[in-house]
Amino acid sequence: MPNFTKSKELFEKAKELMPGGVNSPVRAFKSIGIDPVFFEKAKGSKLYDVDGNEYIDYIGSWGPMILGHADPDIEEAAIAALKNSSSFGAPTALENTMTAEIIKLVPSIEMVRMVNSGTEAVLSAIRLARAFTSRSNPAKTKIIKFKGCYHGHVDPLLVQAGSGVATLSLPDSPGITESVTKDTLVLPYNDVSALEEAFNAHGKEISAIIVEPIVGNGGCILPEKAFLEAMRKLCDENKSLLIFDEVMTGFRVALGGAQEKYDIMPDLTTLGKVIGGGFPVGAYGGRKEIMEMVAPVGPMYQAGTLSGNPVAMAAGYTAISKIQRRGFYHELKAKSQYLIQGMQKVNQQFIDRAMTFVEAAGMFGLFFSEKPVKNFEEAKAADTEFFKKYYVEMLNNGIYLAPSPFEALFMSAAHSYDDLDRTIEAHEKALISLREAALA
Ligand SMILES: *Cc1c(COP(=O)(O)O)cnc(C)c1O
Numbered sequence: 001m002p003n004f005t006k007s008k009e010l011f012e013k014a015k016e017l018m019p020g021g022v023n024s025p026v027r028a029f030k031s032i033g034i035d036p037v038f039f040e041k042a043k044g045s046k047l048y049d050v051d052g053n054e055y056i057d058y059i060g061s062w063g064p065m066i067l068g069h070a071d072p073d074i075e076e077a078a079i080a081a082l083k084n085s086s087s088f089g090a091p092t093a094l095e096n097t098m099t100a101e102i103i104k105l106v107p108s109i110e111m112v113r114m115v116n117s118g119t120e121a122v123l124s125a126i127r128l129a130r131a132f133t134s135r136s137n138p139a140k141t142k143i144i145k146f147k148g149c150y151h152g153h154v155d156p157l158l159v160q161a162g163s164g165v166a167t168l169s170l171p172d173s174p175g176i177t178e179s180v181t182k183d184t185l186v187l188p189y190n191d192v193s194a195l196e197e198a199f200n201a202h203g204k205e206i207s208a209i210i211v212e213p214i215v216g217n218g219g220c221i222l223p224e225k226a227f228l229e230a231m232r233k234l235c236d237e238n239k240s241l242l243i244f245d246e247v248m249t250g251f252r253v254a255l256g257g258a259q260e261k262y263d264i265m266p267d268l269t270t271l272g273k274v275i276g277g278g279f280p281v282g283a284y285g286g287r288k289e290i291m292e293m294v295a296p297v298g299p300m301y302q303a304g305t306l307s308g309n310p311v312a313m314a315a316g317y318t319a320i321s322k323i324q325r326r327g328f329y330h331e332l333k334a335k336s337q338y339l340i341q342g343m344q345k346v347n348q349q350f351i352d353r354a355m356t357f358v359e360a361a362g363m364f365g366l367f368f369s370e371k372p373v374k375n376f377e378e379a380k381a382a383d384t385e386f387f388k389k390y391y392v393e394m395l396n397n398g399i400y401l402a403p404s405p406f407e408a409l410f411m412s413a414a415h416s417y418d419d420l421d422r423t424i425e426a427h428e429k430a431l432i433s434l435r436e437a438a439l440a
Contacts, residue, residue, distance in 0.1 A: 001396055006050040007038045029403045032391050036403070042069035044414035047400055055400035056419045060410040062402075063216075063248050063273035066332075066362055067322055068414020074277045074318045081314035087306055094313040101320055102275065102283060106246075107256050108265040112285030113294055114308040118247035118272030119152025121282035122210070124294075124302045125268045126156070129208035129241040131300040132290050136239070140207040144198060146189040148218025148376025148406070151210055151245050151270075155180045160376075189215060189375040190223060192230045203238040208268075213258035216248040216408035219379040220358040220365025228264045235267070241290070247272035247282065248408065251320060253360040254329055261360075274323075277315035328413065333361040335420060336411045340364060342424035350431050353386070363408045379406060386434075393430035399423055 014021030020028045022036070029036040038050045045068055047055045060066065067074065081094065099112045115121050126143055133140040143156060151157040155176050185202065187194045199206065209231050215221035235242040244266035250257040251274040259266055268286035275281055285291060293300045323329075340357040343366070347355055354370040367373050368390070369382035387405040394401055399422075402409060 002053040002398075003051050004035065004037065004049075004053075008035055010038045010050060011035045026402075026404060026407070031404045032388050034392060034395075037395075037400075044068040044070075045412060045416065045419050053398070055395075055398050056415070056423055057400045058409040058411075058423075059400060059402050060412050061278060063252060063363075063410055064276055064278045064319075066252065066274050066410070066412050067277075067319060068412045071277075071319070071322070071414075073322060074315045077314040077318040078277075078279070078311050081310045084310065086311055087309055089305060092308070092310050092313070094310050094317065095308040098308075098313045098317045099283075101317060102271070102285065105255055105320065105324075106250065106269060106271070106285070107260055108244075108267070108287070109269055109285035110288040111291035112283050113291070113302065114313070115282040115284065115302075115304055116280050116306055116309075117152070117282045118245075118270065119154055119282070120304070121247065121270040121272055121284045122151045122157065122245060123154040125243050125245075125270050125284040126154070126208060126210060127302065128284070128290065128293060128300050129243060129268060131298075132293050133207045133239060133241060137204065139205050140240070142183045142185055142202055142205045143207060144185045144187060144195075144209040146187055146211055146215075146376075148189060148221070148379065149210075149212045149215055149245070150217030151212075152247070156184050157210065159184055160186050188377065189218075189221060190227045191375070192227055195227075195230055195234060199234045199238055203234075203240075206238055206240045208241040208243050209235060210243040210245055212248065213244045213246065213262065213264070213266075214249050214253060214360050214363070215376075216363060216365075217406065218376040219367055219373060219382075219406045220360065220363055220408040221373055221375065221379065222358055222360065223258075223262070224374070225262060228262050232264050241267040243268045243270065245270045248363070249360075250274060251323060252362045252410070255324065258360075275316045275320060276312055277317075277319035279309070279312035279315045281309075281312045281316050323413075329361045331413065332411050333359070335415055335417070336361065336364045338417065339411070339420045339423060340366075342420065343427050346424060346428045346431065349428075350435065353431060353435075362411050364411065365408050367405070376406075389434055389437075390430055393433055394426055397426035397429055399426045 022028045040050050041048050047057045147160045246257040250271040254261045270284045272282040295301045336359045356367050356369050358365040367382040368386045373379050384405040
């Protein structure tokens with residue numbers, strides 16, 4: 001059993017200083033019912049906590065650390081930029097380099113605006129979608145989102161928003177008025193007929209659909225191709241915009257994100273996580289005709305004191321340069337598959353404990369469920385109580401998973417096959433000890 005003395009002391013203090021002792025709710029481990037771990041440093045695939053315990057990390061700071069922690073090239077680029085000043089609030093060549101690279105790599109993006117977080121990218125993209133579609137039809141005010149998809153803590157989208165919200169059991173959030181959410185239509189994921197019904201009833205008013213093209217915030221859930229195709233078709237027929245929220249999937253499931261993997265082109269895309277190389281960055285982009293609605297060219301206002309920050313641009317550019325190495329995503333996929341197959345092999349001894357796995361190259365997921373999970377209702381029907389016990393066993397065995405049954409897990413270039421073998425061993429140990437505990 002690892003010792004968590006210092007983490008516990010720090011957490012007691014932190015609770016007096018910050019709500020729940022944290023600066024983002026899921027970090028508090030409330031859905032697991034144990035205290036969180038405080039970290040001191042990390043390198044590659046390994047995390048080291050304040051008590052000196054080592055873990056193999058499958059959170060990767062919730063997505064950004066696709067090259068592993070403390071990547072030497074990112075570190076060097078960030079320090080070099082920092083020495084020339086941490087911020088100008090004025091144009092820099094680095095912003096050209098970064099945005100040109102995003103435009104080159106993400107198939108549907110012709111023009112892009114850098115912001116500081118995924119949340120900011122999403123709130124700007126829906127403002128832009130409404131600005132653009134309402135030019136020809138002022139009735140276009142509604143946005144479709146899907147149950148279990150999370151799009152940052154953007155007011156109109158904080159309804160049935162998966163992971164953090166679900167695991168804390170907030171139905172939605174106080175502080176958000178009905179007038180803000182009345183134009184949000186919430187539909188089940190992977191349900192083409194629900195989509196068709198919504199467009200039949202409200203097509204003229206639907207400004208945009210926003211979707212996680214692979215869900216990462218309601219557990220890891222893959223889209224059915226027909227579902228993505230139906231969205232594209234209905235948006236075209238109704239002059240609505242399709243927004244892919246690729247804050248998680250961008251540069252994670254393929255170089256060009258989920259839009260490249262499934263070959264479906266959205267009108268607007270939001271990005272974050274990987275593109276910051278571990279710094280606070282977001283971006284939204286799309287067709288030039290739409291992006292030119294944004295100030296100062298167009299009337300839709302959106303601004304940011306630190307947007308396009310030089311340190312973040314240098315780090316992010318280095319990250320997205322390194323992942324263009326040939327075979328990068330092939331290796332991530334091979335490792336995710338190896339881990340899943342190893343766990344599945346272990347599971348043959350535990351036939352009463354059904355599990356289902358999902359893999360999308362650099363992200364993957366597991367559910368204690370007999371059948372594959374297609375939407376958030378099915379994710380909630382999995383054995384989330386067992387997940388909590390399993391989580392604690394894995395943590396005690398040095399495996400740091402996301403502390404919620406409704407989160408994706410991340411593979412990085414720094415994970416070695418030895419890390420994966422150790423994870424499979426820990427998985428077996430966890431299931432054995434939970435079986436013994438159940439029999440005792
Ligand atoms: C993480 C995430 C966001 C929010 O990004 P922040 O940088 O945390 O604000 C939005 N959408 C998706 C799909 C995400 O995974």
